[in-house]
Amino acid sequence: MYHKSKKSTLLRLTVILLMIGLVVCPFGSVVSAQDEYARFPTEERSAESMVFDLALLRPLGIVGIVFGTGAFVLSLPFSALGRNINEAFERLMADPARYTFKRPLGDF
DSSP: OOOOOHHHHHHHHHHHHHHHHHHHTTHHHHHHHGGGGGGSOOOOOOHHHHHHIIIIIHHHHHHHHHHHHHHHHHHHHHHHHHTOHHHHHIIIIIHHHHHHHTSOTTOO
């Protein structure tokens, strides 16, 4: 009978976490670009832009929050060593949350 050792279980967990981290990395550039909308004056928003925002961008924002939270948890030991936990929190969790829930509908 085959029994998994603790070492192989730990190795599998490490590989899975590494894969998740590699998938989440591209979201960092999107998060840093999200503050750009605040620099420009808002134009009158159309119904089409509001529907597009509600149907596509808000759900993607929620996905970004989930992945950002995962990336924050994975980066926490490194952020603690670099003493930038607050900055990592802002970029990986707070910015996507603000983009998803605080901006006006149709303003992207």
